[in-house]
Amino acid sequence: xxxxxxxxxxxxxxxxxxxxxxxxxxxxxxxxxxxxxxxxxxxxxxxxxxxxxxxxxxxxxxxxxxxxxxxxxxxxxxxxxxxxxxxxxxxxxxxxxxxxxxxxxxxxxxxxxxxxxxxxxxxxxxxxxxxxxxxxxxxxxxxxxxxxxxxxxxxxxxxxxxxxxxxxxxxxxxxxxx
Amino acid sequence: xxxxxxxxxxxxxxxxxxxxxxxxxxxxxxxxxxxxxxxxxxxxxxxxxxxxxxxxxxxxxxxxxxxxxxxxxxxxxxxxxxxxxxxxxxxxxxxxxxxxxxxxxxxxxxxxxxxxxxxxxxxxxxxxxxxxxxxxxxxxxxxxxxxxxxxxxxxxxxxxxxxxxxxxxxxxxxxxxx
DNA sequence: CATTATTTTCAGTAATTACTGAAATTACGG
DNA sequence: CCGTAATTTCAGTAATTACTGAAAATAATG
Numbered sequence: 001x002x003x004x005x006x007x008x009x010x011x012x013x014x015x016x017x018x019x020x021x022x023x024x025x026x027x028x029x030x031x032x033x034x035x036x037x038x039x040x041x042x043x044x045x046x047x048x049x050x051x052x053x054x055x056x057x058x059x060x061x062x063x064x065x066x067x068x069x070x071x072x073x074x075x076x077x078x079x080x081x082x083x084x085x086x087x088x089x090x091x092x093x094x095x096x097x098x099x100x101x102x103x104x105x106x107x108x109x110x111x112x113x114x115x116x117x118x119x120x121x122x123x124x125x126x127x128x129x130x131x132x133x134x135x136x137x138x139x140x141x142x143x144x145x146x147x148x149x150x151x152x153x154x155x156x157x158x159x160x161x162x163x164x165x166x167x168x169x170x171x172x173x174x175x176x177x178x
Numbered sequence: 179x180x181x182x183x184x185x186x187x188x189x190x191x192x193x194x195x196x197x198x199x200x201x202x203x204x205x206x207x208x209x210x211x212x213x214x215x216x217x218x219x220x221x222x223x224x225x226x227x228x229x230x231x232x233x234x235x236x237x238x239x240x241x242x243x244x245x246x247x248x249x250x251x252x253x254x255x256x257x258x259x260x261x262x263x264x265x266x267x268x269x270x271x272x273x274x275x276x277x278x279x280x281x282x283x284x285x286x287x288x289x290x291x292x293x294x295x296x297x298x299x300x301x302x303x304x305x306x307x308x309x310x311x312x313x314x315x316x317x318x319x320x321x322x323x324x325x326x327x328x329x330x331x332x333x334x335x336x337x338x339x340x341x342x343x344x345x346x347x348x349x350x351x352x353x354x355x356x
Numbered sequence: 357c358a359t360t361a362t363t364t365t366c367a368g369t370a371a372t373t374a375c376t377g378a379a380a381t382t383a384c385g386g
Numbered sequence: 387c388c389g390t391a392a393t394t395t396c397a398g399t400a401a402t403t404a405c406t407g408a409a410a411a412t413a414a415t416g
Binding site for chain 1: 196199287
């Protein structure tokens with residue numbers, strides 16, 4: 001950690017601390033941050049050297065980051081070690097993050113809500129049944145929407161994001177059309 | 179917990195378990211779920227009775243949920259106890275959740291990235307400086323966009339979400355116009 | 357197929373986070 | 387103000403999660 005320059009260290013430490021808010025632990029956050037800034041792919045021992053954590057901790061952290069599809073493994077010619085890096089395009093990174101979070105945070109909930117709705121009585125809907133349906137519909141709608149957005153290619157997505165306030169005008173226009 | 183009907187219990191237990199993914203603890207998740215389904219506002223002892231956790235735990239959990247603006251405190255006439263409930267409109271709930279998560283997860287990061295960029299050399303941008311700037315720009319853009327979306331009134335927002343795939347067509351149209 | 361480099365697993369331990377019960381504080385009603 | 391109902395705080399403890407070192411597994415090389 002001492003061998004890193006000030007800005008890099010600040011960045012890495014911040015990602016470690018934010019880890020808790022993001023549902024990952026400190027080391028995982030730091031490993032990701034290090035790889036994100038790295039100019040070239042790093043091997044596990046590079047990470048051990050940079051962060052000063054145990055080799056096994058790095059191994060587990062890399063495994064978790066791979067499960068998140070946030071780092072990719074690659075091999076350098078004439079070297080049998082595994083090297084790791086993050087994708088170059090930050091938009092692609094964001095997309096992966098959103099997809100994976102959805103998978104972990106939203107999908108299981110939607111599945112439970114669906115089950116609960118199946119058991120519910122169509123005719124005489126109780127208050128909690130109604131509440132469950134409202135949450136279900138909201139989640140389903142939001143997910144359909146984010147699916148549509150994520151399906152856009154990066155450059156179209158960038159355009160949508162850049163629209164900003166223009167979204168409002170487009171909606172108004174869309175309404176007038178129907 | 180035994181006094182609750184099956185579906186309610188399933189719902190509450192699920193929210194307790196999901197808590198870890200969402201950065202809140204089990205009890206906080208359960209308290210929220212209970213209040214979300216409840217027909218009327220509940221007081222702390224109602225929650226203790228329903229969930230079987232300690233009074234102090236309920237107190238702390240309610241405090242956290244209030245900090246998240248996910249439950250509101252109210253008083254019933256002729257009763258000096260505090261009662262709690264969740265907003266009726268699920269879209270309002272979603273908006274609050276997004277705003278609060280942004281505040282906790284994104285704002286601090288954006289602030290660190292801004293600081294790091296200030297120190298950076300405009301002329302001769304190093305690889306990590308460039309990487310930091312890319313992440314900063316992405317976050318800033320996304321936040322501006324979500325701000326714009328959240329500023330829409332609920333019914334317009336619902337329309338945007340319902341647009342779904344139509345977003346693509348609207349963007350195409352927007353492009354043709356400029 | 358033996359050697360060596362590399363990665364993974366996992367039991368034990370350290371660190372952190374969640375929860376409780378008791379005591380302190382607040383605030384209402386007489 | 388006094389008494390009481392209600393809530394909050396907090397020190398201690400329980401439960402969970404993170405991390406390490408050593409041992410096991412995997413895989414490349416001659």
